[in-house]
Amino acid sequence: xxxxxxxxxxxxxxxxxxxxxxxxxxxxxxxxxxxxxxxxxxxxxxxxxxxxxxxxxxxxxxxxxxxxxxxxxxxxxxxxxxxxxxxxxxxxxxxxxxxxxxxxxxxxxxxxxxxxxxxxxxxxxxxxxxxxxxxxxxxxxxxxxxxxxxxxxxxxxxxxxxxxxxxxxxxxxxxxxxxxxxxxxxxxxxxxxxxxxxxxxxxxxxxxxxxxxxxxxxxxxxxxxxxxxxxxxxxxxxxxxxxxxxxxxxxxxxxxxxxxx
Amino acid sequence: xxxxxxxxxxxxxxxxxxxxxxxxxxxxxxxxxxxxxxxxxxxxxxxxxxxxxxxxxxxxxxxxxxxxxxxxxxxxxxxxxxxxxxxxxxxxxxxxxxxxxxxxxxxxxxxxxxxxxxxxxxxxxxxxxxxxxxxxxxxxxxxxxxxxxxxxxxxxxxxxxxxxxxxxxxxxxxxxxxxxxxxxxxxxxxxxxxxxxxxxxxxxxxxxxxxxxxxxxxxxxxxxxxxxxxxxxxxxxxxxxxxxxxxxxxxxxxxxxxxxxxxxxxxxxxxxxxxxxxxxxxxxxxxxxxxxxxxxxx
Numbered sequence: 001x002x003x004x005x006x007x008x009x010x011x012x013x014x015x016x017x018x019x020x021x022x023x024x025x026x027x028x029x030x031x032x033x034x035x036x037x038x039x040x041x042x043x044x045x046x047x048x049x050x051x052x053x054x055x056x057x058x059x060x061x062x063x064x065x066x067x068x069x070x071x072x073x074x075x076x077x078x079x080x081x082x083x084x085x086x087x088x089x090x091x092x093x094x095x096x097x098x099x100x101x102x103x104x105x106x107x108x109x110x111x112x113x114x115x116x117x118x119x120x121x122x123x124x125x126x127x128x129x130x131x132x133x134x135x136x137x138x139x140x141x142x143x144x145x146x147x148x149x150x151x152x153x154x155x156x157x158x159x160x161x162x163x164x165x166x167x168x169x170x171x172x173x174x175x176x177x178x179x180x181x182x183x184x185x186x187x188x189x190x191x192x193x194x195x196x197x198x199x200x201x202x203x204x205x206x207x208x209x210x211x212x213x214x215x216x217x218x219x220x221x222x223x224x225x226x227x228x229x230x231x232x233x234x235x236x237x238x239x240x241x242x243x244x245x246x247x248x249x250x251x252x253x254x255x256x257x258x259x260x261x
Numbered sequence: 262x263x264x265x266x267x268x269x270x271x272x273x274x275x276x277x278x279x280x281x282x283x284x285x286x287x288x289x290x291x292x293x294x295x296x297x298x299x300x301x302x303x304x305x306x307x308x309x310x311x312x313x314x315x316x317x318x319x320x321x322x323x324x325x326x327x328x329x330x331x332x333x334x335x336x337x338x339x340x341x342x343x344x345x346x347x348x349x350x351x352x353x354x355x356x357x358x359x360x361x362x363x364x365x366x367x368x369x370x371x372x373x374x375x376x377x378x379x380x381x382x383x384x385x386x387x388x389x390x391x392x393x394x395x396x397x398x399x400x401x402x403x404x405x406x407x408x409x410x411x412x413x414x415x416x417x418x419x420x421x422x423x424x425x426x427x428x429x430x431x432x433x434x435x436x437x438x439x440x441x442x443x444x445x446x447x448x449x450x451x452x453x454x455x456x457x458x459x460x461x462x463x464x465x466x467x468x469x470x471x472x473x474x475x476x477x478x479x480x481x482x483x484x485x486x487x488x489x490x491x492x493x494x495x496x497x498x499x500x501x502x503x504x505x506x507x508x509x510x511x512x513x514x515x516x517x518x519x520x521x522x523x524x525x526x527x528x529x530x531x532x533x534x535x536x537x538x539x540x541x542x543x544x545x546x547x548x549x550x551x552x553x554x555x556x557x558x559x
Contacts, residue, residue: 003471014491024467025401034360034362040345047344048339049342063334071530071531075528076520077526084512105458121481129489132489149505156469157476160401162400164505166507168510175544179419181419182417192421193428200393203398203434203447224363250312
C-alpha cells in the first residue's frame with residue numbers, strides 16, 4: 001500500500017526553506033457503520049428543513065448566520081465569508097522554538113509525517129538539529145483555505161508536523177475550582193502512593209489493543225453468516241469496605257502478582 | 262428482521278452512528294434542555310487496585326467557538342434531517358438502523374443493544390493498571406481531552422487518587438469502552454482535577470516505513486549546524502498562548518459585531534423549541550458540576 005502525500009509546502013525558518021510533502025500519520029481502523037432506513041434497508045441522506053413547515057430548503061437558498069443572542073442572527077453572505085479566508089500560501093512558517101513538553105498534551109490534534117520534497121540533506125539536518133537542541137518548532141500555515149497553528153517535531157530521524165488546537169479551544173483546569181471534600185489522611189495517602197509505585201512502569205503502546213473493535217468485527221462477521229452469538233450483559237460488583245481496607249488488600253494482591261511473575 | 266439485507270446504494274452521505282447514548286440524547290426535547298446540558302457526556306468508574314472512583318466525564322475542548330447556523334431565506338433556523346431515498350420521507354431515530362456493509366448494498370444490521378453487550382461491564386471501567394511518566398508519551402498518540410470530575414459520593418477516593426498522582430508526577434494509563442468505542446487514555450491531574458487524554462492505539466498510527474519515507478543518510482556537519490544556529494536564535498523558554506490564537510474566528514466575530522452595530526442583515530426570529538446547534542458553555546457546565554460536588558461534600 002502506498003501512502004500518498006496530501007499537500008506540499010516549504011518549511012520556512014528565518015530565510016531558509018525546506019521543501020516538504022505532508023502525509024497523514026493516521027490510519028483509520030474504525031468499524032464504519034452506515035445509517036439505513038429500517039424499512040428499505042437503504043442508506044439515508046441528509047437535508048436541511050424548515051422545522052415549522054417540514055419543507056426542504058435547497059442549498060442555494062441556505063444562508064449562514066451567527067447567533068449573537070438567542071433568536072438574533074447576523075447573516076454573513078458568501079462574499080463576506082470568503083473575505084475571511086486567509087491568503088493562499090505554500091509556506092509553513094516556523095515562528096519560534098520551545099522546549100518539548102512546553103506544549104501540553106491537550107493541544108495536539110492531528111499528526112502529519114513530513115517527507116523531503118527534493119533536498120534530503122536539509123530535511124534530515126533540520127530533524128537532527130531539533131533533536132540535538134531538544135526543541136520543538138511552533139508553526140503557522142494555510143492549507144486548503146484553513147489557517148493552522150502547529151508544532152514541528154523530530155520523531156526518530158523524521159519530521160512530524162502536528163496541527164494544534166487554538167488557545168481558545170482548550171479548556172484549562174486552572175480556571176476551575178479544585179474539587180472540594182475532606183483531604184485524605186496520611187495513612188491513606190502513603191498506601192495509595194505505595195500502590196502507584198507498584199504499578200509504575202514504561203508506556204509501551206504495543207501493550208494495548210482495541211479489543212472492543214475486534215469483538216465488534218468478529219460479531220459482525222458471524223452475524224453476516226447468519227449465526228449471531230447470544231450476548232449477555234455481565235455485571236460487576238462494587239466495593240463496600242473502607243478505603244483503607246481496600247488499599248491494603250490491593251497492595252497485598254499486587255505484591256503477590258509480582259512475586260508470581 | 263433478516264440478518265443480511267439488500268438495498269440500493271444511493272449517494273455517499275454516510276455518518277457513523279455511535280451508540281445508544283448518542284441517539285437517545287439527540288431525541289430529547291427542549292423542556293429537558295437545561296438539565297441535559299448540565300449532564301455529563303459519560304459517567305463511569307476509575308479503578309486503581311481495588312479502589313473504585315465513580316466519575317463524570319466532560320469534554321475538555323471546545324471544537325468551534327463561532328459556529329454558523331444554517332438559516333432559511335427568511336432567516337429562520339433550519340434543522341438537519343435524515344430522509345429515506347426510497348420513500349423520500351424524513352425519518353425519526355427509531356425508523357433508522359445501523360448497518361455494516363459486507364458486500365455492495367448488502368448490510369448486516371447491528372443494534373444498539375448488541376454493541377452495548379459486546380462491551381462487558383468490566384471493560385467500561387477505567388482500570389489504571391500502569392503509571393508512567395507523562396512526558397515519555399510521544400505526542401503522536403494524543404487525540405482528545407476530557408475532564409473527569411468526582412461523581413456523587415466519590416469525593417474522598419477521587420481526592421486520594423488525584424493527590425497521590427500530583428505528588429508522584431505520573432500519569433495513569435488504561436483502556437475502557439465508552440459509548441460504543443474503546444479508548445486508550447492517559448489520566449493526569451491538573452489543579453486537582455483529573456484530565457483524561459484519549460490516545461490512539463498503536464495500529465492507528467503509520468510509521469515512516471509505511472509511508473516509504475527515505476532513510477537518513479550521512480549528513481555534512483555544517484548543514485546541521487546551520488539549523489542549530491537558527492533554532493538557538495529563535496528559541497523561547499516558554500510557549501506563548503498568543504502563538505496559538507485563532508485569528509480567523511476573531512475576524513469573524515469582529516465582522517459580526519460591526520454588522521450588528523450597523524443593523525445590517527440582523528434577523529430576529531422566535532426561537533423554536535429546539536436545541537440543535539446551540540452553543541453550550543462548557544466551562545460553566547464544569548464549574549456548576551464542581552460546585553454541586555462542593556455542596557454535597559461539605
